[in-house]
Amino acid sequence: MATPAPYIQLKKLEVAYNDYVSGLRGVSLDVNRGEFIFLCGQTGSGKSTIIKVLSCQVKPTKGDAVIDGRSLASVTPEEVPMLRRKIGIVPQDFGLLPNKKVWENVGYAMRAVGRSKHEVRDEVPAILERVNILHRADAYPTELSGGEQQRVAIARALINNPPLLLADEPTGNLDPGHSDEIINILLDLNSQGTTIVVATHDIMQVERANQRVIQLAGGMIDKGDHDEELLQHMHEDPLEFPTES
Amino acid sequence: MLDRLEFLLNEAFVSLRRNKWITFAAITTSAMALFIIGGFAFAYFGLASFAGNQESKFDINVFARTDASPEQVQALGKRLEKLDGVKQVTFRSKAEVWKEFQTENPEISSGLEIENPMPDTFNITFSDLKKAKDIVAYARKMPEVAPKDGVQYMGDVQALIEQVMSAIRWLGLVLGTVMLATGGILIYNTIRLTMVARKKEMRIMELVGATRQTVWTPLMIEGVAEGVMGALLATAVLWIAHSVVAKLLETSLSVIKVGEFPLLLTTIVLCLSGAVYGLVCSYLAIRERPTEELPR
Ligand SMILES: Nc1ncnc2c1ncn2[C@@H]1O[C@H](COP(=O)(O)OP(=O)(O)OP(=O)(O)O)[C@@H](O)[C@H]1O
Numbered sequence A: 001m002a003t004p005a006p007y008i009q010l011k012k013l014e015v016a017y018n019d020y021v022s023g024l025r026g027v028s029l030d031v032n033r034g035e036f037i038f039l040c041g042q043t044g045s046g047k048s049t050i051i052k053v054l055s056c057q058v059k060p061t062k063g064d065a066v067i068d069g070r071s072l073a074s075v076t077p078e079e080v081p082m083l084r085r086k087i088g089i090v091p092q093d094f095g096l097l098p099n100k101k102v103w104e105n106v107g108y109a110m111r112a113v114g115r116s117k118h119e120v121r122d123e124v125p126a127i128l129e130r131v132n133i134l135h136r137a138d139a140y141p142t143e144l145s146g147g148e149q150q151r152v153a154i155a156r157a158l159i160n161n162p163p164l165l166l167a168d169e170p171t172g173n174l175d176p177g178h179s180d181e182i183i184n185i186l187l188d189l190n191s192q193g194t195t196i197v198v199a200t201h202d203i204m205q206v207e208r209a210n211q212r213v214i215q216l217a218g219g220m221i222d223k224g225d226h227d228e229e230l231l232q233h234m235h236e237d238p239l240e241f242p243t244e245s
Numbered sequence B: 001m002l003d004r005l006e007f008l009l010n011e012a013f014v015s016l017r018r019n020k021w022i023t024f025a026a027i028t029t030s031a032m033a034l035f036i037i038g039g040f041a042f043a044y045f046g047l048a049s050f051a052g053n054q055e056s057k058f059d060i061n062v063f064a065r066t067d068a069s070p071e072q073v074q075a076l077g078k079r080l081e082k083l084d085g086v087k088q089v090t091f092r093s094k095a096e097v098w099k100e101f102q103t104e105n106p107e108i109s110s111g112l113e114i115e116n117p118m119p120d121t122f123n124i125t126f127s128d129l130k131k132a133k134d135i136v137a138y139a140r141k142m143p144e145v146a147p148k149d150g151v152q153y154m155g156d157v158q159a160l161i162e163q164v165m166s167a168i169r170w171l172g173l174v175l176g177t178v179m180l181a182t183g184g185i186l187i188y189n190t191i192r193l194t195m196v197a198r199k200k201e202m203r204i205m206e207l208v209g210a211t212r213q214t215v216w217t218p219l220m221i222e223g224v225a226e227g228v229m230g231a232l233l234a235t236a237v238l239w240i241a242h243s244v245v246a247k248l249l250e251t252s253l254s255v256i257k258v259g260e261f262p263l264l265l266t267t268i269v270l271c272l273s274g275a276v277y278g279l280v281c282s283y284l285a286i287r288e289r290p291t292e293e294l295p296r
């Protein structure tokens, strides 16, 4: 059957941070448009590295990552901004500016990508509404709970209306109640058509969300995907943990 | 477009305000550099034009021996006129010179009935100042010229001016370079500090896909602003210094007229230099930015 090309393709992706430490050691993975996947695994298994490659913060050392037909191995620094506008990135540490209010945090990001003051005024409320934080628009980040800060970070990732959202440990510092809230927001965005990749080690959340799970270990895929080639690849190349420097 | 500019300017001025002290240091040091360079340029061009105006005044007086006959004196005049580099030879007889002296200094000469002690005098002006030395040497050798102090020559003054000018040139160059380097390092450092202070903002900008120009332009504006503010400060200080020096010179040496301060020209030249300088320094600082983690 003729399936459309996957939205994201990792092709034997390898990332070496230096001669001794590798982040990924050959990961192949297809993600379709509109999918929601969890990247799971222990500390150091390579979850963040996949997110960083997809968001062009780190280049593949070997192999390739392709988003929407665009190979990331050959991306030049000049092309990165425009690629990033098609990807919403929710960093692990929220990355909110403490001296700016919630709406200014989102507005500032919009201004940085060339939107006018007018557009900021018109669009920010709707964006904040999407993640259910509009009622705190005038608060400073320090006045928010972790879950609320996380929602602002997600709101900021939505300014370019990206078809893909990458979130690194979005529930990392949150209690189960707030975690649920965040995952629900992400599921909601996914139901509106956004492809979502979440790196997490929060197994409880993963099980509750009931979405596709990619299990990573030592920079390789462990289980959870029924890709014959991948399983084979695993057998060929037994687990070997990278030496910590 | 205007909206865009507003955002970039705002970004630049936020950081100018944020690192107040280092900004202050960068501005004042650049101002000092520009002031020194500008001040020395003024002194240099001032002296050069003074020396230029002075050329006609750089004349020599050649005194004939008192015992030379009128014919010999006349022949001497002819020979002097023919020399290369001579513009004009004016003859004043001993009688004229004596009369002039008497009218100019009545207290010394009135009442005295002495014999005219003045020699016949040739005043020589030059068309080419560089030949002055040769002409002086030639005149000194003439038998009709008084053997002792027969030639009154102002060349020493000129040599002095030339020496002062070259000293100014070197001093200005050295001091200016040192200050320029200091100011440049400070501007560079402000930009580096800004980049540290605004790491978070820059990261967010990059994360959401801001172009490199958007991230860089505020930093460049900051560098340019520092350079220009330094230039404006330098212009103001130069203006004050100029009027003070002018007053001093005009009261103590009434001969020297110091011209008007060319405010517009100075402002434009210094601001342009400051802007270019700030731009270069901030560009260097930005270019050395540690790149995002890029594994091989
Ligand atoms: N910038 C870096 N420089 C060097 N090594 C790095 C760098 N970033 C990550 N690594 C290494 O790469 C490996 C994978 O790291 P990664 O951050 O992808 O793991 P992770 O699965 O996200 O872990 P965690 O759950 O702790 O966030 C680890 O061994 C880590 O030490």
Ligand SMILES: [Mg+2]
Pocket: A047, A048, A049, A168, A199
């Ligand atoms: Mg991680």
